[in-house]
Amino acid sequence: MAAIAKLQISVQSFYHPSSIDFSSIPNRNSSPLAYSGRNPRRRDGVSLYRWWKDRHFLAPMRCRSFRSEEEKTGRAPLKRKGPLYSLKSLILKVSGLPSQSGGGEYRKAAVEKAEEIFFSVVTQLGRYLLTMMSTGVILAVGFQLSGGDNQMNTLIWYSWLGGIIIGTMIGANTVLEEHCNAGPRNVVITGSTRGLGKALAREFLLSGDRVVIASRSPESVCTTVEELNENLKEGISMAGDKGKGKFSRAKVVGMACDVCKPDSVRKLADFAVDELGSIDIWINNAGTNKGFRPLIQFTDDDITQIVSTNLIGSLICTKEALRVMKSQDKGGHIFNMDGAGSGGSSTPLTAVYGSTKCGLRQLHASLQKENKRSKTGIHTASPGMVLTDLLLSGSTLRNKQMFNIICELPETVARTLVPRMRVVKGNGKAINYLTPPRILLALVTAWLRRGRWFDDQGRALYAAEADRIRNWAESRAHFSFTDAMEMYAENTWVSVFSLSVVCAFIILSSSSGAFPGT
Amino acid sequence: MASALALSPTLLPFSRHRRSILSPAPQNPLLSSIPRPHLLGGGVVSLPLVPSGRVLWRVRAETPKQEREPMVPPFNVLITGSTKGIGLAFAKEFLKAGDNVVVCSRSAERVELTIKQLREEFGEKHVWGTVCDVSKGEDVKALITFARDKLNYIDIWINNAGSNAYSYKPLAETADDDLMEVVTTNTIGVMICCREAINMMLNQPRGGHIFNIDGAGSDGRPTPRFAAYGATKQSVVHLTKSLQAELQMQDVKNVMVHNLSPGMVTTDLLMSGANTKQAKFFINILAEPPDVVAENLVPSIRSVPSRQSMRPTYIRFLTGLKAYSQIFSRLAFGARRNRYVIED
Numbered sequence: 001m002a003a004i005a006k007l008q009i010s011v012q013s014f015y016h017p018s019s020i021d022f023s024s025i026p027n028r029n030s031s032p033l034a035y036s037g038r039n040p041r042r043r044d045g046v047s048l049y050r051w052w053k054d055r056h057f058l059a060p061m062r063c064r065s066f067r068s069e070e071e072k073t074g075r076a077p078l079k080r081k082g083p084l085y086s087l088k089s090l091i092l093k094v095s096g097l098p099s100q101s102g103g104g105e106y107r108k109a110a111v112e113k114a115e116e117i118f119f120s121v122v123t124q125l126g127r128y129l130l131t132m133m134s135t136g137v138i139l140a141v142g143f144q145l146s147g148g149d150n151q152m153n154t155l156i157w158y159s160w161l162g163g164i165i166i167g168t169m170i171g172a173n174t175v176l177e178e179h180c181n182a183g184p185r186n187v188v189i190t191g192s193t194r195g196l197g198k199a200l201a202r203e204f205l206l207s208g209d210r211v212v213i214a215s216r217s218p219e220s221v222c223t224t225v226e227e228l229n230e231n232l233k234e235g236i237s238m239a240g241d242k243g244k245g246k247f248s249r250a251k252v253v254g255m256a257c258d259v260c261k262p263d264s265v266r267k268l269a270d271f272a273v274d275e276l277g278s279i280d281i282w283i284n285n286a287g288t289n290k291g292f293r294p295l296i297q298f299t300d301d302d303i304t305q306i307v308s309t310n311l312i313g314s315l316i317c318t319k320e321a322l323r324v325m326k327s328q329d330k331g332g333h334i335f336n337m338d339g340a341g342s343g344g345s346s347t348p349l350t351a352v353y354g355s356t357k358c359g360l361r362q363l364h365a366s367l368q369k370e371n372k373r374s375k376t377g378i379h380t381a382s383p384g385m386v387l388t389d390l391l392l393s394g395s396t397l398r399n400k401q402m403f404n405i406i407c408e409l410p411e412t413v414a415r416t417l418v419p420r421m422r423v424v425k426g427n428g429k430a431i432n433y434l435t436p437p438r439i440l441l442a443l444v445t446a447w448l449r450r451g452r453w454f455d456d457q458g459r460a461l462y463a464a465e466a467d468r469i470r471n472w473a474e475s476r477a478h479f480s481f482t483d484a485m486e487m488y489a490e491n492t493w494v495s496v497f498s499l500s501v502v503c504a505f506i507i508l509s510s511s512s513g514a515f516p517g518t
Numbered sequence: 519m520a521s522a523l524a525l526s527p528t529l530l531p532f533s534r535h536r537r538s539i540l541s542p543a544p545q546n547p548l549l550s551s552i553p554r555p556h557l558l559g560g561g562v563v564s565l566p567l568v569p570s571g572r573v574l575w576r577v578r579a580e581t582p583k584q585e586r587e588p589m590v591p592p593f594n595v596l597i598t599g600s601t602k603g604i605g606l607a608f609a610k611e612f613l614k615a616g617d618n619v620v621v622c623s624r625s626a627e628r629v630e631l632t633i634k635q636l637r638e639e640f641g642e643k644h645v646w647g648t649v650c651d652v653s654k655g656e657d658v659k660a661l662i663t664f665a666r667d668k669l670n671y672i673d674i675w676i677n678n679a680g681s682n683a684y685s686y687k688p689l690a691e692t693a694d695d696d697l698m699e700v701v702t703t704n705t706i707g708v709m710i711c712c713r714e715a716i717n718m719m720l721n722q723p724r725g726g727h728i729f730n731i732d733g734a735g736s737d738g739r740p741t742p743r744f745a746a747y748g749a750t751k752q753s754v755v756h757l758t759k760s761l762q763a764e765l766q767m768q769d770v771k772n773v774m775v776h777n778l779s780p781g782m783v784t785t786d787l788l789m790s791g792a793n794t795k796q797a798k799f800f801i802n803i804l805a806e807p808p809d810v811v812a813e814n815l816v817p818s819i820r821s822v823p824s825r826q827s828m829r830p831t832y833i834r835f836l837t838g839l840k841a842y843s844q845i846f847s848r849l850a851f852g853a854r855r856n857r858y859v860i861e862d
Contacts, residue, residue: 294768319692367741369744370688371688
């Protein structure tokens with residue numbers, strides 16, 4: 001509250017010099033009104049922030065990570081050192097008395113815990129106040145520059161609000177990332193020796209998870225395990241000391257497995273349990289397509305293979321994963337990969353592939369009903385369009401022109417999907433890459449994306465996988481705005497939108513009140 | 519040019535059949551060099567999960583229009599899995615209408631028995647039968663040869679063979695073999711049959727119609743206790759849709775694929791799952807015996823070729839309105855209680 005008062009004072013002080021000339025006197029008259037209007041706005045900001053904090057911040061784990069970060073930044077704690085430490089010592093004194101009389105480890109632990117929670121809350125509060133103060137300063141500067149022009153002020157308020165929203169989103173992104181890093185997951189990914197599966201495996205591995213990869217051919221499993229181990233080593237060396245803890249339990253193992261053979265899948269599940277102890281996430285990624293052509297040109301083997309891999313494979317893998325996860329106390333999560341046709345739209349030239357994927361969508365609904373009360377969550381993940389062999393086999397020049405706009409590299413998709421897969425909760429969630437904001441972005445920037453992956457002759461412009469991985473570390477740090485937008489459920493967007501409408505209404509009504517005569 | 523080549527096989531089978539039936543070369547250089555401007559990239563729009571519009575991709579018919587013979591009764595009908603249940607009821611109904619029928623099933627014994635029984639009733643010259651496992655390519659090819667041998671052409675092909683392994687259990691408890699059987703029969707079987715049927719009918723002057731039978735789950739609603747069956751049936755409906763788009767894209771005018779929904783039929787497949795209260799309730803209200811369903815559906819099926827229309831259809835026996843009115847009459851008047859199975 002102090003900061004808010006301070007902010008108001010500072011704004012007031014800026015108002016006074018601006019009201020030297022006569023024309024702005026009505027403005028000053030209206031200032032109490034404007035302030036009363038501003039307070040609810042501030043509260044809205046606070047409540048949004050609180051709400052978001054409640055959702056993401058309450059676990060002490062994450063708070064601790066925040067504290068450590070805060071201490072590293074140095075400047076902020078210095079400021080608050082006095083009151084903070086006095087409070088801490090006060091608590092210690094209070095707790096010290098009973099511990100001397102009754103004493104015990106338990107109380108000590110409780111005090112430590114309380115201290116920790118208190119510390120993190122204060123840290124958060126301090127951060128929040130600091131942020132608000134700095135935005136206040138910016139606002140004040142803005143008002144100073146606007147020279148009391150009402151429309152300008154409205155504009156400033158809007159941009160302030162926008163800034164707060166975007167800042168909150170960016171904050172949420174970092175928090176979620178930190179939260180993601182809490183504790184390694186045990187992950188099984190089928191069909192993970194190339195394409196998206198490999199990218200997913202790498203992303204999980206570099207998040208510090210323990211990954212089991214599987215594919216039909218033992219050789220490719222071996223080479224992929226070696227490659228991923230290399231990536232892991234690079235990742236550790238890049239991260240330096242900070243990453244030591246994170247990667248302490250990361251490892252990758254592999255096993256040859258044909259997903260349409262029940263025995264093979266059972267062996268894979270048992271192998272994963274032997275190696276990792278439990279399975280937290282099972283991803284049915286194996287899928288095949290065999291080119292784009294009409295059904296009458298598919299041979300019996302093609303059809304059998306596509307259906308076996310996509311449909312039978314998913315059924316059997318889900319069954320085995322359910323078996324393993326049912327015996328685990330914490331349950332687990334199973335992901336089935338969507339593909340073309342999942343939405344129900346027809347898929348000419350990939351009729352077989354499309355209909356298996358469409359069947360999987362219905363399977364998803366049935367499985368959810370069957371596993372309503374269990375701790376095992378069944379989810380779908382939709383990678384959208386990924387530049388892998390599955391898509392590129394038999395694509396024409398014109399297709400490639402279109403791929404420029406909407407396609408993504410597997411690494412990009414994996415980077416978006418994996419954090420969400422790691423923190424998934426409940427049952428029946430859909431984790432999509434191509435969401436409306438992304439499609440919108442792609443369409444808006446279509447012109448810029450023309451030569452992104454393929455040139456006019458349809459030659460691939462993007463780097464080979466090995467080169468991509470080399471440049472991977474820096475691109476990892478790169479922040480994506482759409483990623484931040486994805487963090488929120490749709491209802492959040494609705495509330496943010498309505499909030500801004502309310503704010504706009506308040507602003508407009510208070511500013512029109514400035515000219516009672518007109 | 520490489521990319522153009524990759525797609526050219528799209529046109530091949532059709533052009534081969536119409537133009538040069540004897541041309542053995544699969545990579546006809548003439549065909550692969552067809553200019554491609556009429557292939558709009560939009561065809562792939564249906565590939566991603568982007569809500570795609572209509573398929574813009576049309577391949578020009580490059581052959582002069584072939585004279586099509588009008589399809590007139592009696593029709594030649596082929597029904598897969600037709601030695602029991604709804605398949606057999608369909609066969610009887612078509613025979614009653616004076617059509618010629620080819621029956622088939624996996625068991626030689628049952629085929630023999632069915633033929634004997636049907637021939638006694640409808641005469642020697644109308645029914646033929648052979649053994650066929652629809653999920654085996656060679657079997658289906660043999661079936662086609664058999665049908666061509668006996669009837670020369672097929673007007674109506676009904677992909678009726680379907681299985682649920684007669685078990686109703688959660689997926690986690692379902693046996694692996696059952697899962698395999700369900701998917702193999704319902705999905706692979708239908709796909710192979712569709713492929714062979716289209717292949718055969720493209721060459722027929724009268725053309726042909728293929729009907730795929732849907733089932734529980736084909737509307738996308740969940741089917742707990744028979745998840746695999748539901749998923750396969752949903753995939754069948756989607757296959758029909760994709761094939762319709764494919765045929766349209768290739769400008770095929772004489773073959774069409776349709777969906778056929780018999781609703782709930784009191785066959786072994788359904789009755790083996792009548793062991794929960796809910797299942798019994800709905801079976802009593804909504805299910806009908808196979809002969810009733812066939813009696814209603816066969817005229818609609820026969821009207822499709824008689825109309826000479828090549829528009830895709832989705833023939834339903836149990837429509838939503840009918841289902842709701844029956845549920846209502848049950849709840850209001852207690853109609854249909856204990857009709858097939860005793861409720862408690």
